[in-house]
Amino acid sequence: MSALLAAAIVVTLGLYSLAMMLAVVRLLRGPQAQDRVLALDFLYINGMLIMLVLGIRFSSGMYFVVALLIALFGFVGSAALAKFLLRGELIE
Amino acid sequence: MNFALPSWIEGIVALLLVAGGLLALTGAIGLLRYGDFFRRMHPPALATTLSALCVTLASSIHFSVLEQQLALHPLLINALLAITAPVTTVLLARAALARGRDMSADVPPPLAANEPPPQRR
Numbered sequence: 001m002s003a004l005l006a007a008a009i010v011v012t013l014g015l016y017s018l019a020m021m022l023a024v025v026r027l028l029r030g031p032q033a034q035d036r037v038l039a040l041d042f043l044y045i046n047g048m049l050i051m052l053v054l055g056i057r058f059s060s061g062m063y064f065v066v067a068l069l070i071a072l073f074g075f076v077g078s079a080a081l082a083k084f085l086l087r088g089e090l091i092e
Numbered sequence: 093m094n095f096a097l098p099s100w101i102e103g104i105v106a107l108l109l110v111a112g113g114l115l116a117l118t119g120a121i122g123l124l125r126y127g128d129f130f131r132r133m134h135p136p137a138l139a140t141t142l143s144a145l146c147v148t149l150a151s152s153i154h155f156s157v158l159e160q161q162l163a164l165h166p167l168l169i170n171a172l173l174a175i176t177a178p179v180t181t182v183l184l185a186r187a188a189l190a191r192g193r194d195m196s197a198d199v200p201p202p203l204a205a206n207e208p209p210p211q212r213r
Contacts, residue, residue, distance in 0.1 A: 001096075001097075001102075002096070002097075002099060002102050004099075004102055004103065004106050005097075005102045005105060005106050007106075008105075008106030008107075008109050008110050009106075009109060011109075011110055011113065012109040012110055012112065012113040013113075014113075015110070015113030015114060015116065015117045016113055016116055016117075018117055018120070019113075019116040019117045019119065019120035019139070020120070022117075022120035022121060022123065022124045023120055023123060023124075025124055026123050026124050026132075032129065032188075032191070033191075034129055034184055034187055034188045034191065035129055035132065037184060038123070038129075038132060038133060038136060038184060039123065041136065041180055041184075042119070042120065042123055042136040042139060045136070045139050045140050045144070045173075046116055046120075046139060048144075048169070049112065049116065049139070049143060049144060049147050052147045052148060052151050052166065052169070053109060053147060055151060056105065056109070056150065056151055056154050059154075059155075059158060061155070064151070064165060064166060064169075067169060068168065068169060068172070071169055071172050071173060071176070072172070075172075075176035075179070075180060078180045078184075079176075079179060079180055079183055082180060082183035082184045082186075082187050083183060083187075085184075085187035085188075085191065086183065086186055086187040086190055
């Protein structure tokens with residue numbers, strides 16, 4: 001791995017971390033519940049992309065599986081929370 | 093197996109990664125700074141579409157060159173996001189709309205006057 005790619009990976013991880021910090025600010029501040037759910041949705045997408053970047057960093061295929069799982073379970077969680085906000089109950 | 097990548101491939105991968113990070117940061121700034129929930133719904137889509145495309149493309153190129161065979165599996169994440177992200181967004185928007193109407197906030201009314209109100213118990 002050349003110095004260019006290593007530096008680019010560090011910069012990218014820093015940018016994603018900064019984006020996650022801003023989303024956490026929105027998560028803590030968000031005036032209504034739906035703002036917090038939206039910030040949580042954004043957070044798991046960023047975590048998934050960080051996993052992909054780490055997969056490039058360590059040249060390992062395992063991180064891809066982790067990213068796929070985060071995407072799946074994050075969707076289930078966000079959809080459940082949104083349904084809960086819509087109806088007030090989950091299982092009918 | 094463990095040979096060095098050509099430098100121009102590494103340049104492309106590095107460029108795509110940094111572009112993806114910048115796009116996600118743009119989405120986060122939009123999420124933080126817009127004043128209204130319905131405006132705030134838009135910027136995170138930048139992370140789920142373009143930023144994810146950049147990173148998965150970089151991953152695909154990297155593993156294709158590294159293992160000397162076409163590696164398209166990172167693009168599977170894009171397909172997954174293309175299915176799931178709109179579902180979440182629509183559900184959240186409907187929830188926000190119903191909650192806003194319940195609290196008689198300034199949200200759009202139902203389209204037709206005789207349309208039944210959204211089911212909410």
